[in-house]
Amino acid sequence: MATSKSTASSSKPASDEVDIDKILKSEASAFQREVEVERILKGFKFNPYDILDIKETATADEIKKKYRQISLFIHPDKCTHARAPEAFDILKKAESDLSDKAKREELDAVINEARKQVLISLKLPVSTPETDPQLEDLEPSFKVRLRTYSKQLLVEEEVRRRTAIKNNLANEGLEAKKKEDEVSQRKRKAEDDKLWEENREQRVGSWRTFANTNKKKKKAKNSLLG
Template sequence: MSVQEPSSKSSTTTLVPAISDAELEKLLNREASAFQRELEVERILKAFKLNPYDILDIDETATPEEIKRRYRQLSLFIHPDKTPHASAPEAFDLLKKAESELSDVAKRADLDAVIMEARILLLREFNPPLPASTPDSDPALKALGKQWKVMMRAKCKEMLIDEEVRRRKAIKMNLANEGLEARKKEEEITLRKRKAEEDKTWEDTREQRVDSWRSFANGKKKKKTKVQILG
């Protein structure tokens, strides 16, 4: 009795091309970079919109050159062409707006004035209160570490929101006043038109009134009776 050997099935093996360590590192770096870009987009979107320093993530003491350099770095890093994040265009626009506001001397001065006021108010809350001229290098402030910056940002946020509320109320009030003025002007125009129409009607009916008066006068003359003298 002959024993048959089991037939071996031919199997095909898919070979994965080998990847070098350098290529692997490059791939991982690319993935990490894409992830960091998306994180930066998220940070910008979550930043406090009324504070351009928050959006650019830069210190209030930055020079105009440092602000422009920071903007260029971030705008290139999260550019919509390089970042697949769906909200990258929105983050890019926020960056542009923040850089524009900080490049405007008057707008930056107004913002810095609010920040300075917030700092003074915080210094007054110390026990004993610290003078407005207290530098960040003061031991009392250095002891707080990063907490001092957190406190400053929170106070600035509170004050900027108050400023924005007042600004919007003023705009609303101006619009209401403009509406009132517009209504007054409309009423004046309506009155002038009505007066002009009345004057025109008066002129157009002048002949009719004259004829009516003549008819009335002639009628009175006809009704006059001759006075008889008795005697």
């Protein structure tokens, strides 16, 4: 009986070992959360697929599911990383962009163009699926090539977008300046017209004085000649 009791007690883990196991698991979880935050912060922010680390073919439900998983994992309330709030906002924007039909279509159009260009560079038909054996052993991989070229095109697209905004602002500034000048001109004309009206009596009086003086001079001259 003593042996049986001893065996039973030895098979039961000590409380301090259980505590250590919990601490190690907690530290591992905290480390993984920080790694995920760093991954998001280093991700290419113009490509929501990259931020969510999900395939371009993902469905709307798959995107929402992946977002929920990551957002709960790196939530600032659970993650001690100093930049967890920033990573959380980046993740939220990525999910929002992919949930916006128009934005996702624009993004997919750029990525499809990148896929086409990568396949052309590999001398393969543009209709070649990603599951094709010819794309399996590439170095760098097809996925990496696609992400790299997509990044290049998305950067170019962002530059064009910002340039257009800058030009629009410049044009709006010129238009605003033109309207401001027109308003100033109208204001000056109104002030000049008002001043002209205010001085009307004075001008009329001056003219009458001038006319009367001339009449007197002419009359006096005629009298001398007679």
